Every structure is written in structure tokens, then in C-alpha cells.
Amino acid sequence: MNLDRDEALRRSERLLRWYPKEWRSRYGEEFAELLIADICEQPRSWRRNADVAQSGLVARLTGIGLSGHALEPSDQARTSLATLGCAMAVFLVFGVAMWAQLTIGWQWSEPDATATSAGMIAMSAAVLVFFALAVVAVVPIGWTALARLARHRGAGLVRPSLLFLGGLTILIVGGRHFGNGWPGTGGHPWAHQGLVPGGVAAFTWASTLSVSSYWAHPGSLLSFPAAEVAWMAISPLAMICLVVGAAKTIRRLDLSARILHFEAALGVLAAFDMLAFLAGCSSWIIYGDAGPQNLFHVGAIDVAGLVLMVLALAVAYRAVHRARVGLNLLAR
């Protein structure tokens, strides 16, 4: 079977999409020429397609600092730390959604099962540590970004910083608005009778409202107030803006080796904290029961969330490892 060059070109363009933009801008043209020649010689080769897909994915992993491919040491550290931040964000979105569900339940009644109570205590402690680590991590990065912007040397930082601040503002304002409207918290006489203050429980519940099995039940979803459904659609976008803005800021910011070391050390602590949170979460999912009034019921979405958190932890572990590799090379 002989293919004309146009068809081979179309196929090569499709295959090139496996690779990230940066890789395509460096190797795209010459690689396309090789692909066209190969496609003309072997029009139907699943091995070539699989090989290109695999290499493209490796190039993408390299671009986010997760593969063994060498980047420039400082780039490696920054890229891996940004990826660590993204992995932690995914972990926290699902983890906090589960934790908020349990804290809300505890506002009404204590769980019966020791496994659920112990799991909740472990998760709550881990969330507190996450919050402390996040504050400590943001200070040097924020300070460096502000210093660059003040000296008019942060041209590439304006947009990601605005993205981050915009996402954060929407989440805080929206989370508070919808949290305050939740019965049982925010001024209700029963608030503060649970493990964590009712206002905190309601805010985290509202911020992660989009992580819900109601997406799989459109009939039930539409019975929600329209404003809540709109918030469930908008809040993930705000979350994405926040995470992407933070990751881009870190990648574009020329952080000193000292700050990179500091952030990597916090990353190690965060990875251990993720492990502690997972242990608590698993205790509830595996050994806990539904409790009074089905308040601590484990649903399919919780199991799916647990699986996603395990994956996020694996990515975070890899990112921490690669960041430390970059820092070790930087120290040589």
C-alpha cells in the first residue's frame, strides 16, 4: 500500500500530538519528516504508533519533571516542585471533600465505629499540618514573586499570579457564601460541637462541593438550588486557575537554591503528611461503618477518591525525588 505525502503528513501531525509543545517546537519539523518517511514505507505499523505514543508520554513526563531525563538542575528542581504542588492539589481536593463530609456528619452525631473516629482524628491532624505547610511554603515564593514584580523584573509572572489570586479569591468568597448557607453550621446553635469548628467544616464542604456522586445522577443534581449547581461547575474552574497559576509562577520564578532546598524539604514533610491522611482515610473506608443516620456512609465516590489520592501520592513521591536529584546536581 502506497500513501501519498499529504496523507502521511496528516498521520504524522496526529502522532506529533503525543508530544508536548516545547518538544514539538524543538524537534517537531525534523521528527515529522522522519515519521512521513516511515509512514510511507510502513503505512500500517501499530508498533510505530505505540512507540511514538510511549515516547511522547515520556517527553510529557520530562516536561513536568517526573521522568529520568536530565533537565538543567535548577529547572529540574522548579519543575518537579511545581508538579508536586499539582499532585498535592489533586490529593487535597478529593481528601478534603471526604474529610468535610465526615466533619459535617460529626456536627450532628459522633461516629459509632472507633475506626471512623480514629481515622477522622488522623485526617484532621493531617489537614492542620497541610495548612501549616502551605502557609510556610507560600511565604518565600510569594515574597520572591513580589520582589520581582516590584523591581519590574517579573514580566512573565503577572498573568500566573493574577490567575492564582483570582482562583483563590473566587474559592474563598464562594466557599464562605455557600458554607454559611449550609444548615447546621455558620451560626447554627449546633456548630462547634464536632471535632472541628462548624464554620471550618462548612467552608471546606462548600469549597469541594463539586466532588460529588450527584454528577452521576442528573435527576437528583437538578433538584439542588440553581446557585449551588452553578457553584459546583464554577468552583473546579477556580481551583484549576489557582493550581495552574501557582505552578506557572513557581516554574517561571528564578528561586534561589536556598529556597528550592527549603521547598523540597517541605515537600518531603508534605508527602509524609499525605501518607498520614491516607491512613486515616483508609481506616474509615475499610473498617468504618455508616454510623448513626447513615452520616458516615462510604460511597463509590469515596473509594474512587481514595484511588486517586494514592495515585497523587505516587506522583508527589516521584516529584520530590526528582526535585532532590535536581538540587543535588545544583549543589555540585
Add this chain to the structure above:
Amino acid sequence: MTPVARTKRTGEAGGGRPEQIGELGRYAGPATLILSSLADGPKHGYVLTKDIESFSGVRLAPGTLYEALSRLEGQGLIEAVKSDDRRRPYRLTAAGATVLRSHLAAQRRVADLGLRRLAGSWGPA
């Protein structure tokens, strides 16, 4: 694929210029073939594939070839040659020649030893 000694996974650790091809980890095989092919002059992707196939019987798939090329270029063992053509040629650097020479010498020692032992136990070929 040419068997290549894997000394340690510093390729995995990333960064810096490898002193041995074995340090390139799973890319050591394609790296040996590419560096050997470039030893007699610059070549672009398609010619590299054909040359490697002719002297080793191995057809490197395009993805594998470019993954190895980008690693070798990143580690300074090869470099791109300026060209007006869309097909950019690559050539061996001095560092690449040193690493290849040392690797092939080590390979030859292993091959000689294996052949001597085979001849001792199983008779000459």
C-alpha cells in the same frame, strides 16, 4: 539489540555528562547504535535509521530514535548541525567520541573474553 553493560542508574538520576554509555540506562542500546552511526559523519534521522539497520539489523522506531537523540544532545554527546533542510543532521561531539571509544573498547574486551572461553570449552567456531 546490542547488549550493553548497565553499570549504575545515573541516567535515571539525570543531569551531567555520562562517562559511560551504560549510565544512560534503557537508552544505552539505542545510544550505542546512534553514536556508532555518527562516528563517520553527520546524519539526519532517516539516514541514521537506515544506517543502523544496515550494520546492526535493528530498525530503531522513530519515537525511540528521537528520545535517544534528545537525551544524547542534552548530555552533550551529539549536537545538531545547522541546516536549511527540515531534516536536521546530528554529529558526534568530542565528548561523545570519547564515551563511545571507551564503551566499545569495554565491549570488545567482553566479546574477546567470551569468544576465548567458548573456544576453550566448545572448540573453535
